[in-house]
Amino acid sequence: MSRGTATLRRVLPMVGRRLALVVPLLAIVTLVAFSLVFLIPGDPAEKVAGEGATVAQVEAVRVDLGLDRPVWEQFGSFLLGLAQGDLGTSYTFKTPVLDMILARMPVTVSLTVVALAIALLIGIPAGVLAGRRAGRWEDRAVTVGSTIGLATPNYVLGLLLAMFFGVQLGWLPAAGYTPLAEGWWAWLSHLLLPGLALGLVAAAEIARQLRASLASVLQQDYVRTALAKGMSSRTIVWKHALKNALMPVVTVFGIQVGYLLGGTAVIETVFGIQGLGDFAVRAVLAGDLPAIQGMVVVTVGVTVLASLAVDLTYGYLNPRGEMQ
Amino acid sequence: APTDAADDAAVDTSAVLRYAASAGVTSFDPHKTRSQSDFVLLNLVYDRLVHQDVDGRAVPGLAESWEFSDDMTKLTFTLREGLTFGDGSPLDAEAVKANIDRAREPDSVSSTQLLAIAEVTAVDERTVELTLNEPGVHLVLIFSDLAGMIVNPAAFADAESLATQPDGLGRFTLTSQEPGSKYVLAATEDYWDEDALKLAGMEVSVQLDPQTNINALGSGQFECILVSPAMIEPAKQVPDAQVKARTVLTQTVFYPNQTKSEFGDPRVRRALNLAIDREAVLQAAQEGMGEAAKGLFPEDYYVPNEPVADLVTHDPDAARALLADAGLADGFEFTALTLSIPQFVTTAEVIKDQLAEVGVTMNIKALPPADMGVNFLRGEGDASITGWTGRPDPTMLFAAYFDDASPLNVSKAEPAGFAEALEAANAIEDEAERGEALAEVQRIVLEDGGVVPLTFNDVGTACNNSVVGYEPTVVGISEFRGVGITK
Amino acid sequence: MTSGLTPEPVTRAVDAVEAAGAAPAGPSKARRSSRSPRREFLRRVARPWVNRFALAVLLLWAFVALLAPWLAPVDPIAQDLTARRLPPLSDGHLLGTDSLGRDTLSRLMYGARVAAQAALTSVAVGLLFGVPPGLVAGLLRGWWDAVLSRVADALLSFPPLLLALAIVGVMGPNLTNAMLAIGVVFVPRFYRVTRAATLAIREETYIEASRSIGTPTSWVLRHHVVPNVVSPLAVQISLALGFAILAESSLSFLGLGVQPPAASWGSMLAEGRAAWFYTSWPVIVPAVTIVTCVLACNVLGDGIADSVGRDAGKGR
Amino acid sequence: MGETLLSVKDLSVEFRVGGSWTPVVTDVSFDVARGQVVGLVGESGSGKSVSCFSVLRLLDQRVGRVARGSIEFKGRDLVTLDDRALSDVRGNEIGMIFQEPMTSLNPAFTVGMQIAEVVRRHRGGSRSAARQRAVEVLDMVGIPRAAQRIHQYPHEFSGGMRQRVMIAMALAVEPDLLIADEPTTALDVTIQAQILDLLREFAADLGMGVALVTHDLGVVADICDDVVVMYAGQVVEHAECFDLFARPRHPYTAALMGSMPQVDGRGGETVIPGHPPLPTEYPAGCRFAPRCAHVRPACEAAPIPLLPTVTGSSRCIRVDELALTPSRPAAEVAP
Amino acid sequence: MSTSQPLLQVRGLTVGYGRRLGRSSPVVRGIDLDVQRGEVLAIVGESGSGKSTAVRGIAQLLPATAGTVRFDGQDLTSLSRRELRAKRRDLQMIFQDPYSSLDPAMRILDSVGEPLRVHTSMDARERRTTVVEMLQAVGLREEHADRYPQEFSGGQRQRIAIARALILRPQLLIADEAVSALDVSTQNQVLRLLEDLIAELGIACLFITHDLGVVRDIADRVAVMYLGTVVEVGPTDEVFARPQHPYTQALLSAALIADPVVQRQRRRTKLEGDLPDPTNPPAGCLFHTRCPLVVDRCRTEVPLQRRSGGADVACHLVEPDPDADHDPADPETQETSA
Ligand SMILES: Nc1ncnc2c1ncn2[C@@H]1O[C@H](COP(=O)(O)OP(=O)(O)OP(=O)(O)O)[C@@H](O)[C@H]1O
Ligand SMILES: Nc1ncnc2c1ncn2[C@@H]1O[C@H](COP(=O)(O)OP(=O)(O)OP(=O)(O)O)[C@@H](O)[C@H]1O
C-alpha cells in the first residue's frame, strides 16, 4: 500500500459522504430559492408588464410567465427546468437566465480567483509571520492591520483604490474588464484593483486565523518533539506546523469564497465590472425574479463546490478524516 | 447635420467607440418593448421613417419626404429608394405598412400614440398613405420615435427572437451582447447616409454607477460616457476629456395622484406649484446644471411658457392662501414615491423641506426604477417625484399624462377642454403657430394643477478629446450620428 | 439506615482531615473575595486597554444612538442650501455639511440609531431562530440534529450579502427588510455555535454528574447548559454586531436600506460619494465612523474569545 | 558504570510569572553515565520536566530561561552552545521521549515519515534507506507488521503503541543519552511493564544513558540505578536506588513512600498534609518544612544546603539524627 | 428482607454506545456484580476495559441493552423516569476528572446544594446550612461555599465532589476513578477522607480504579474487568494473594512495588499486544489473544464464572471448588437462596 492510495482511500469515502450531504442541501436551497416567489409583495406580472400596461397586457404576461398556474405546478416546472439546466427566462431581458449567468461567469470567476490569490499571497505569509513571532511587534503589526482590514467595508476600500491608483496616479484601470483572451496583462490589470478591494479583507481574515492557529500549533507537544529531533525551525514552521495550522484556515477559506461572491455585488458595481455580482444587483433592482432565483441557485452551487474542495483539502491535511 | 463636422481625413474609420450608457435593452422589438430607455440602443440598429436634428426638428429618415393633405385627413410618406434588409428583402411600402399596423396593435407600446391613424395604405412601392381620423401633425415626430422604427417584416413571425435579435436598417448591426450589460455593434456596410456613420462599430456598456463612469473615462475604458447633471462638473475635471451637454426636454416633475390624499382639489395642486422654489432644487439636486422649470418646456423651446408664468412660480404666501381656501390651513400629510437615484432622492428631500414651509408634510419612499412607476400606477403613494423623458413631440407628453385614456395617467382624469385644445394644436403645421396652440394646452393642464414641473436637466456626453462630431440633442438622447474618432 | 434530612455530624471525618492538617484556606494564590465566573470573565475581557477602548467606543455610540434626539446639535434633515458641503470645523457644523447643507454630525448621530437598530434587531432575529434549535440539536442529537443541521448548512451556503440582497430585492427595500435579511444570515451561524457549545458541554462530566443525581433535562438545560453557552455566543454576537453594521451600510449604500431623508451611515457614504468630486469629507466621515465602530465590535469579539479560550470564537 | 555523559550542575531555571522572573527550579545537579538509568522523582510541579527540557533548551524562551548553572554533555556546555550545533545534538546524541504519547506525535504525518525524517536529518541517506530504518526500529520496539504500519497516522495507534513509536524515533539514530519524561504515566500497568523492559534493554545493550523522569516510586524501584528526588524545584535527596529505599534520608522521601499504597498492602498509612507550594510562594528555609512531621525551628530559618550521605546527599539538616524507615509489606501478594 | 440480600445486584448487564445508524455495539457484556451494604467493591481493569461504561449502565446514565440492576430491591432498568429520578438520591457518584465534574458557572454552594434542590424541599437557608456542614465534613470551610470551582485545586475539588455525593446520605456511592487524577500526596488525603466517611455513614461503595495499590488499600472485594467482562471477582486479599485468572495474574505481576529488593525479584507475566477493539472482540474467551496459557478450548468456548477459593473466576483452566453449590451468574439461584 503506497501513501498515495492510502490518502485516496481515506479521502474517497469522505467525498461520497459529502456528496450524500449535498443532495438534501441543494434540495433545501432550491426550495428556498423558489420560495422567494412568496416574498414578493404585489404582482410580478404587473411589474414585468411594465409601467402603463393595460389589464389585458398584464394578463397576457401572467399567462406567458406561467404565473396563473397553481404554485405546486410552478415549483414542479421550476425543478424540472433546473434538472435540465434551465433557470428560466429573465423578466426584464427576455433571455434565458442561465445564458446570462454563464456569459458573466468568467468575469466573476476571474475576479474571485484574483481576489483569492491576493488573499492567499498576502494572508499566508502575514499569518505565518505573526504566528511565528506571536507577541512581538511583527505580530502586533499584522494583528492591527488585519483587524482594521476586517472592519473596512470593501466598497470603501474599492472607492479609495479606484480614486488613488486608478484616477489620481493612473497606474491601473479604475473600471471595466477585459477577457483573458485579449492578453493576460490587460486581464490582470483590470482585476488588480477590484481584486485588492475584495481580497484584502479575505487576506485579513486568513492572516488572523493562520496566526491564531499557528501560534497554538507551535505550542503543541509535537512541535516540541520535532525540536527535540533536531529539526530546523524553518522545517518545523513550514512543514510540521503549517500543515496542521492550515486546517482551520482552509475552513475559513471556504467561508471566504461565499463572502467574496457576496462582496462582488458591491465591488463590481463600484468598478463597473459586468459580472455576476453586478448582475445580482441589477436583478434585485429590477425585481427580476427568475434572475434572482438563478443567481441564488448558481452562487450556492459554486459555494457548495468550493466547500467540497475545502473538505477534500481538509481531508488531505487531516488524516483523521473528520469533517468540520 | 452636425455643426463641428469631423474632418474626414483625420477620422479613423476603423475605430470602435466605447460608450457607457445607463440602461440596457429590455427588448429589440421596437413595437413590443415596454421601456422608453430602450430607444438609445434601438436607434443604433433601427432607422426610423423620420429622423431628428439636434434641435428636435424632423428631418428625412427612411422616408425622403412627407406631406399632409390640405384638409389634414391624409399623411403621405415617400420612401428612400434602394434600401434592403439583411435578408435582401427591399424596404417598400408594404413593409412600412406592416410595421405601422403592427405598431398600432393594442399590445404595442406606441398604439396609444397612433390613435389618429384610421388606416394605412401602400399606394405604390415607395408611397405609404395614412388616413387620419383627426389632425395629425404630431405623427411626424412620433414616427421619429419607437413607432417609426422599421423592422424587417420577416422577423414578425418569430417575435420572441426579435426581442433579442434586432433586424432593421440602422447604422449598426448587433454582433454580440450580454443582455443588460454589454452590446457590441458593427457598422453597417454601405449605409445610406455616409455623413452619419464614421465608426467601425460601437460597444455600449451599461453602467450602474455614474461615479464609476467618470473613473473609467479617466482611466481610458470608454471614449464617451453619458453624463447626468450632477456628473457634469466632475466630468469636466477629467483630463483630456470634454463635456458636451445642453438643457434637454427631460424633466423632473412632481406628479400627484388626484384620487388620493388631498389632491382631488385643484386648489391644493395649484398651491403645490406655488410652494416650490425650483431654483433651490436645481442647485441642490443638479448642481445648477439645467433649468428651473417655468412650464413644461425649457426656455428656448418653441412652446412659450409666458402664459403659465403666474402658475409656475415660487410664492409661498399665495400657496398658503390657496391651501387655506381649500380648508387646509393646517396643512396635510402625504407620501411621495421617488426613484432610488441620488438626483431624485435629493430632489424629494429638498421638496419635502420646502413643503414643510407651507405646512404640508411629505413622506418619501424611494424605490428602484423598475418598481416605482408600476407601484405608483397601481395606487401606491399619493404622488411621485419622477423623471419624464424628453419626447420628440409635445403632444406625446400631454397625451401620455393627461389624456384620461392613457395608462400612464394615474388619476384617469382629464382637464376640461384639454382634448379640444390638443386637437387644434395638431392641426397646425407651422411651428410658431403650433407653439402658441400648444401653450394653450399647457395652460389648461397647469391651471388644473395636473403636474408640478420642477427642473429640466442638462444631459449630454463626456467624451475624450479624440471624439469628434458629437452634439447633444434637445430631446436628450444621444444618437451619435456623424460621430468619429480621430486617428 | 437513617433517612432523615438533618445531617448527622460527621465528626470523625472532620477530625481525620484536621489531623491530617488539610483544608488549606482556598487556593494557594490568596484572593480577597470570590468572583463569579461571569464577573471574572468580564474582568478579563476588560483588562487589555484595546478591549476597554473598544467597549468605550461601542458604549459611546450606543449612548449617542439612544440620545440622538437630545444630543444632535440640529435637526438631521434640516437643509441649508446656502451652506452645502462645508468642511469639518465650519461655523456651527463640527463635522461639516453634506450636499444639502445638512449637519453631518447630527446625521451621524441619527445614523447611529439606524446602525444600532439594524444591528440589534438582526442579532435578535439570529438569536431567536438560531439559539433554541442549536440547544435542541446539541442536547438531543439524533434526528433533530440531522434535520436542523442540514437546514443550517443550506442557509450557510448562501453567500451572506447575496442572501440579504435577494431578500431585500424581493421583499422591497426598507430598513425592516434589510434587518430581517441580515438576521437570516446570522441564524445558521448562531445555530452552529450554540450546537457546538452544547455538544461540548454535553460531554462535560458536570452534566453527567448533574444527571446522576436525578435532575430533569429542563433543569440541566437551564442551570448548566445555557450559562455555559453564553460566553462562546458572546463572541459571535459581538462579531455579528460588527457584521450587521457593515451589512446594513452596504445595503444602504446600494440604496436598499433606510429611506431618505433619514440618515444611515451607508446612505451617507453613498451620498457623499456622489459629491466626491467636490469634497471628500462626506465620504471620509461616515467611512471612518463605520470602520471604527466595526473595528470596536471585532476587537471586543476577539477580546471575549481570548477570555473564553482558544476554541470559542470559531466559525465566523 | 561507564563514563559520565551528562553532568548537570547547579541548574536554576526561571519563568516569567506576571511580568517578573520567578525561579522555578533551583540548584539542580545530577549526572548520567553510559548504561546508567537515573531516576528523577517528585510530585507534579516539582520541576522534573523543566529540568529535562533545559538540557536540550526546549523551554519557550519567551517565558522560561536558564538563569544559572551548566549542563555539560560529553564535555560541551549545552547552555552556551550555538543553535546550529545544538540542533545537531538534539535527536542525534540525545534523544527525548515525552509524557503525553497522544499529543507528542504530529497528527498530520505518517509515523514512518516522522521516524525517517530524523534519520535523514542526522544520518543523511536516501528516502528509502531512511524508511527502511524506520521499519527496523519499529520492529525493534515490538510493533507488529512494521512495514505496513509506517504508512499509518498516529491516530491509528493506541497510546502504548504511540509511546513505542516515540521510543523508536528517539532510538533510530542510536543516541548516547535518552531523556524520558514520564514515558509511562499515561499508560496502563501492563503496557508500562513493556515500555520499562524496552528501556532497560536499550540501556544495557546499547550502553545508553537514561534520565528517567517519573512520579512513581515503583518505576524507580524497578529500573533505576541512581535516584534524584525533587520537591518544589529542588533536589531534596540523591541516592543509589537500593540505598534510597532501604533507608530514605529525607523526610519527604520517606513520607512519599509511606503515602503510596502498594499492592502488597504497605503504604497508604502516611498522610502528607497540605500540598506543594507554588514557585511564587516557596518558603525561605526548607521548602518541605510546612508539611514535615519532623520540622524544627531551624528548618525554616535559612535555605538548607545539600548534605552528603553515604551514597548521595540530602537536603535535610536533621539527616544524621532522623532514623527514617520505609514501611514493610503488610499482606501477601502473588510473586 | 433478608440481610444477605445485596444492596446492589447486577445481573447480565450489557451496555453499549449507540452509533449514528442505530447499531449499538456493546462495550460491556453481561456482567454480574453484587455489592453488600457497607462494603467497598473495587473494579479494576485496563483503560478501555469498560469500567466507566459499566458504571454508567448501573447508574442508568446509559440504557442497558440487557440485564437487570437491582438496587435496594428494585430493578432500576424497569423504573419510569420519574421513579428513577427519585431513586437516584440513594445512589450517588463521583467522577474522575476533578476539573470538569463541577460546573464552572456555579458556586460551590449551588453545586453541592443541587441534590438538595432536586430531592428535598429545603429553603435556601436550610440548604446553606446543610451544605456548609457537609463542606466542613470534607475539610473545607464555610467561606468556600461562595467560591467557584476554578479557585480550587484538584484535591479540593474532589473533596467538593465527595461532599456533593454524600450530602443526601445515599446508600451507595459510585466513585469512578475518584483519585486517579490526583497527585501522590493528595491522592492519599482524599482516599483517607473517603474511607472515613463511608465507614462513618455505613455507605456501600463501588470504587473504580486502575491502580492496584489503591484497590488493596481500600476495597473489601475486587472485580477485575477485561474487555467488558468481569474475569475474576473475590475478596481483595484472596485475589491479590492468589490470583487465579491469567489476566489477573498478569495484571498483578505488572504492578510495581516501591521496593527494589522485592520488585527486582518478582516474576513478570508478559502480556503481548494491546487490548483488542472492544466493539469487535475475539471469539471464545476474550482474553485468549493475549493469554500466555491459552489452550484450544479458549478460542471457541466462552468460559463461565466458577467459584474457586473464595473468588469467582471466568477461566477454563480454573477448577471450580467441589462444594460450590451455586452459580452466581444465575439469578434464580440467588433469589431462592435469599
Ligand atoms: N510555561 C511555564 N510558565 C510558567 N511556569 C511554568 C511553565 N512551565 C512550568 N512551569 C512551572 O514550573 C514548575 C515545574 O513544572 P514541571 O513541568 O517541571 O513539573 P513536573 O515535575 O514535570 O510536573 P508533572 O509531574 O506534572 O509533569 C511548576 O510549578 C510549573 O507551574
Ligand atoms: N461516549 C462513547 N461513545 C462510544 N464509545 C465509547 C464512549 N465512551 C467510551 N467508549 C468506548 O467504550 C470502551 C470502554 O470505555 P470505558 O470508558 O468504559 O473504559 P474504562 O475502563 O472506563 O477506561 P478508562 O480507564 O480509560 O476510563 C472503550 O473502547 C471506549 O472507546
Ligand SMILES: [Mg+2]
Ligand atoms: Mg512533567
Ligand SMILES: [Mg+2]
Ligand atoms: Mg473510565
Ligand code: NI
Ligand atoms: Ni431476603
